[in-house]
Amino acid sequence: MAKAKEQTSATIDPVAACAPEWTDILRQMVLIRRFEEATEREFRKGRIGGYLHVYSGQEAVASGIITALQKDDIVFTGYRDHAHALALGTEPRRIMAELFGKATGVSKGKGGSMHLFDVEHGFYGGYGIVGGHLTLAAGAAYALRYRQTxxxxxxxxxxxxxxxxxxHEAMNMAGLWGKAGMCPILFIIENNGYAMGTSVERHSALTDLSARVRAYNIPTEKVDGQDVFAVRGVADRVVRQIRETGTPYCIEAVTYRFSGHGAADILQPYRSKDEVEQHRHRDPIGILRNRLGEICNLTDDDVKTIEEWASGEVAAAVQFAEESAAPDAGELWRDVVAEQGPARENE
Ligand SMILES: Cc1ncc(C[n+]2csc(CCOP(=O)(O)OP(=O)(O)O)c2C)c(N)n1
Ligand SMILES: [Mg+2]
Structure with a gap:
């Protein structure tokens, strides 16, 4: 069985912590939060159709990992995907337009919240079938190494x-290919304690989730997913290692979602208000903001400026989405099934 490394808190070098990059990360996390709050409002107004899962509470996991990547690395995730696209640099207005079902959206208004896609920024989706993307990601990692990148x-x-x-299929193949240095992939378990309304204790025979990954010969490390310093610290080290060795690695980020599972999960009978309140004391944005305040003299005014900037960006995104046109009816069948191209005719 592969090795486990426990890490729960970050060791902070005050000089590094005050680099301007950390203020940028705070800005990104605040943008994600404001964006998600706006999507919940717009959904309730009926302007976002389909389904909606927001990321509030988990921002440090997207930002802490994605800011450690290089520009041409690629990212896959499930349906709780707005934050990952934002962290990769997709324009907020193109994401909002997608949620509004408009032609200017990243998936031309035909995907919606669960199917964001932006290859130019390294975002390979956005998938609604739970766990279906793991096999795609493992295969993509193999392809990246096979092509000697x-x-x-x-x-x-x-x-x-x-x-x-x-x-299990993805972990097995990644572990196997990894033995030959052919699977440069970082798996991130976003352990937010629940699958819809079912807690980890009630849905997993083994509650040490990363142990299930180690069974496939992939080393793991557990990290406090509310502390972006801790997440980024691990990411910097393991991203370098994966790139050098071509072997997979898994980070289990222990986190919490503040909103319901999805937009329809209003009553949340599976958890108490108290529990949510307790976790709100460990808001990842608050943790970062306080730390930058304590070590780097980030002031309330600085924070206010960031908040105002983020709210402005999100308001502009909503306006853009509202004013954009719906896709043409003629677009309905385009990009739905593969078109017969020359390569296929020659098969
Ligand atoms: C194959 C499949 N089964 C069931 C569902 C319904 N479903 C949507 S989200 C979800 C829970 C997934 O929980 P988790 O992986 O912990 O992600 P989280 O929502 O906590 O981010 C389920 C069962 C689905 N979309 N796809
Ligand atoms: Mg979950």
Whole structure:
């Protein structure tokens, strides 16, 4: 069985912590939060159709990992995907337009919240079938090495996704290919404690989730997913290692979602208000903001400026989405099934 490394808190070098990059990360996390709050409002107004899963509470996991990547690395995730696209640099307005079902959206308004896709920024989706993307990501990582590039793949998934067959298929192939240095992939378990309304204790025979990954010869490390310093610290080290060795690695980020599972999960009978309140004391944005305040003299005014900037960006994104046109009716069947191209005719 592969090795486990426990790490729960970050060791902070005050000089490094005050680098401007950390203020940029705070800005990104605040943008994600404001964006998600706006999507919940717009959903309730009926302007976002389909389904909606927001990321509030988990921002440090997207930002801490994605800011450690190189530009041409690629990222896969499930349906809770707005934050990953934002962290990779997709324009907020193109994501919002997608949620509004408009032609200017990243998936031309035909995907919606669960199917964001932006190859130019390294975002390979956005998938609604729980755990289905793990096999795609493992295959993509193999392809990156097969083509002799130095790029790596990152694959986020939830605790619940570990109970589907494709989790085991992906882990087995990644562990196997990894022995030959042919699978440069970073798996991230976003352990937020629940799969819809079912807690980890009630859905997993083994509650030490990363142990299930180690069974496939992939080393793991557990990290406090509310502390972006801790997440980024691990990411910097393991991203380098994966790139150098072509072997997979898994980070289990222990985190919490502040909103319901999805937009329809209003009553949340599976958890108490008290529990949510307790976790709100460990808001990843608050943790980063306080730390930058204590060590780097980030002031309340600085924070206010960031908040105002983020709210402005999100308001502009909503306006853009509102004013954009719906896709043409003629677009309905385009990009739905593969068109017969020359390559296929020659098969
Ligand atoms: C194959 C499949 N089965 C069931 C569902 C319904 N479903 C949607 S989300 C979800 C829970 C997944 O939980 P987790 O992986 O922990 O992700 P989280 O929502 O906590 O981010 C389920 C069962 C689905 N979308 N796909
Ligand atoms: Mg979960």
């Amino acid at each position: 130095e790029r790596i793949a990152v694959c986020y998934f939830g605790d619940g996704a570990m109970n589907i067959g494709s989790f």
